[in-house]
Amino acid sequence: MRYLFLFLSFFFAFSSAYGQSEENPALWSHKVKKISETEYELVFKGKIFDGWHVYSQYTVEGGSLPSEFTFENAGVDYELVGKTSESETITEYSDIFEVDETFFKKEAVFTQKIKLLKPEVNQISVNLFYQICKEVCIPKDELFQVSLDGNAFVAAEKNVDERSLVLGNSLKLDLKNKALLNQGDFENLKGGTNLWMIFGLGFLGGLIALLTPCVFPMIPLTVSFFTKQSQKKSKGIGNAILYGFFIVLIYFLLSLPFHLFDSVDSQILNTIATNIWLNVLFFVIFVFFAFSFFGYYELTLPSSWANKMDAASTKVGGGLGIFFMALTLAIVSFSCTGPILGGLLGSTTLAEGDVATNLSAGMVGFGLALALPFALFALFPAWLNSLPKSGGWMTTVKVVLGFLELALAFKFLSNADLVGNWGIFKREIFLGIWIVLFVLLTLYLFGIFRFPHDGPKQKLSSARKFIGLLSIMFSTYLILGLLNITNLKLLSGFPPPDFYSITETESDCPLGLDCYKDFEEGVAYAQEVNKPILLDFTGWACVNCRKMEENVWSDSKIYPLIKDEYVLISLYVDDRKELPDTEKFDFKYDSGRIKTIETVGQKWGTFQTINFNAASQPYYVLLSPNLEILNDAVQYVDTDEYEAWLRSGLEKYHLSMNE
Known part of the structure; x- marks a missing residue:
């Protein structure tokens, strides 16, 4: 607190x-x-x-x-x-x-x-x-x-030793045609797509929050207050709309500090998102949230905060008073909205792109979903009669959210395991845990067991049976994926990659491809076989990297191109595996700043930044064996775009070979 x-x-x-x-x-x-x-x-x-x-x-x-x-x-x-x-x-x-x-x-x-x-x-x-x-x-x-x-x-002036200078200079490439990286012939779809996706997730989270016992009963009370306390109907409607606007504003303002962090260091949020112990902390927090939804305890902000905001709304009146009313709602509903907002924050750290911008989009979506009913019911007060009564169904909503929080918690624990190379939460174990969670959710929905805050046992509603059926179907889907009967493409990026498995695999690279995880070794092989290079900046905890591998690379038009025509070099920028002592060094930037390179991820993250002026993943570059840039770099694109990009690079490489 x-x-x-x-x-x-x-x-x-x-x-x-x-x-x-x-x-x-x-x-x-x-x-x-x-x-x-x-x-x-x-x-x-x-x-x-x-x-x-x-x-x-x-x-x-x-x-x-x-x-x-x-x-x-x-x-x-x-x-x-x-x-x-x-x-x-x-x-x-x-x-x-x-x-x-x-x-x-x-x-x-x-x-x-x-x-x-x-x-x-x-x-x-x-x-x-x-x-x-x-x-x-x-x-x-x-x-x-x-x-x-x-x-x-x-x-x-801080200086580095001779050995560090040599190792640092070895990271700098003599790239040819570097201007091609920014020519922009191929559109990156990632930014806008993710922004709308996060906005949608936030909006969905807000709609779910409306169905919780902390928010739902407030709708008719608040709308009635605005419509009945105002002398003119138009004024009551205006106040309700202003109230909704302030709800959106408050949740948007909560995201502003993350923009400040991002302005201090463009990589700080990505570094935080892939930090082992922060992912473990996220796991603990989400488990804590889940058990609050299960009814074992309640998360609340100090009651004095709500009392002070409520008193302020009465004292100042007008537009400012309505703002304090909206702030009071945000405080008193925290026990239900807090875990959902935590899930939204977790989703933004898992998504690619500017984390702060993603979070703002999600917060606006969340606030908009919360605010809409107050404005709509003020415009159409007769709709209030159609609202369902509060009851045990809201407890069911909270329990379902609790299971979803637990599922997300294990995603963060899996991130820590992948980044830290612990080898504990292999793909099969992760899927097994999710199967258990959704089987338990199914049993709960069909009334096999209950939680402390459940009311008297009643006949199962149609909605509860329907959600239970969905849970059965999803559990079956997971079991089929665990048995390799289906490929789980709908979950791309959430389970660990298929090569991170308990069973022995032919390759520790995506989709069983041959890849190099050291740049110099990959270049040497490309020179030997006279093939162009697909340089893949990726990450263990990178969701969009897994989506590209499982949905785009696996395509029958893409897979043969990567396997037969290119030498794949995959560099994991979030790998926390320590470098041997002989390979640790201090890297000095042109600005004079010195960065200590101690892990594999620090080495390849610095390598990406100084050579390609980029820090995001996935990030793909096509190179000839003599380090000539063949095309502009791309990130998260669709299958057709990626195929055109690969073929264009091949064509330019073969043309250069014939000159």
Whole structure:
């Protein structure tokens, strides 16, 4: 709950002060007091704007984040003498975290004594991480470049050793016809398609959320309030429509912080999505969500939040009051919408493309589906009489969602297994778990067993029988796929690839193809057999990569082309397998930034970025054995487009051979 509050605080800070992003509510300075030839006192002083406050280093755990100093090279060039002391602080009880928090107002002064271990040291770097709050909280970093001798601070240029230079230069290719990469003859279908797909998923999630006990009963109550409390019918309708608009706006605003993360580092969200331990965390969270839907406990935000928003809606009135009413709905319905939104977030990390943009599209779809009934029923109030009554069917909806949450949870655990090369959740095990889940769902829907929050046992409805029948059909489909009777193309990208199997396979490449997972080895073979190269930048956790392999590469027009006419080089940019010590190195970009290369994925991700100025997967490039670009690069395209692209590359390669 603490980190959810921090997330929401960060979102409000970002959305309300976006146009003032360069303004810092605290101004920092530092000075140095020389005590002796080897001892110094460093003083860091912050002037805090009115109404804002900065948290102490020693504020209690369980509340807001404390300030934290990082002294570079401490223990090597110098040692810290005692703890960092602080000026006078204020301690107050927090209703949000229910703990006493300690913070500074107007001014914060930190003092740290150091003793030099190396007399020649005359400058050090100190980083301060802190959280500054005024109704909302903003995390900040402040870098202090401290000169001990009074001269201007000169940052030492970071360099890499000779071995790293050699290994780093080996990643840079001497590509010919590189301009062809951007000629755009072949359309990439991925972006727009995914955006509408995510919007559709969000809209579907919103429709499902409407059927939950946290939202459904609110529809007639809220619509009646707007239509009956307004003196004019037109005003009531206008207020209901405005209420719906604010619902959409609130869910859209929740996605804005992800755009900020993406602007800091274009690859940060992709890195997060393929992080092993974050995928494990997603697994735990989704299991937690699932059991809340099963009725073992309820997820709720602090009731004080809803009370404050409700009071604000009554107090301010007008359009602003309606906004607070919409915010109250978002808070009180969190126990049902939170897990669904979590699933939406999970879906955006699994989809290709700009994660932040995908999430915004999904959030707008979700908010729109929630908002539509309030506007439509206000326009046509007679429709309210046709609404079904609240009842046990809403509990059934929650349980079905719980099983879907569990299925998605194991997808994230499978991602961690694939990326980490654990070899635990092979394709058969993954499918077996899904089969068990959907068989259990079927048994529940037909009343074989029940959950704690189920009401009295009643006759099964037609809808429940129909969904149970669908669950039986899906379970059968999974069993046929497990037995290799069918190919599970409808699930492309969700189960582990077919070559990630318990049984021995002839190839560890997609579809049993021959492939190389090292670029230099693949190029050497292409030169030997005089064939062009299909360079495939892919990922273990890349859903669209699996879709391309299982739906496009498997096509009878595509498969022979890849198998017989090209040398396939598949480079996994999310592979967390550690490189041998002799192959680890520091890569220095032209900008001077240094990146440590320790894993297979880091190596090929850097290789893709510096040579092709791309960071997405799937990403396909056609090369001749002497590294001539044969065509523009493509990503997620359909079968006909991909066939035309492959044949065009072959034609250009053969023409160049005859010149």
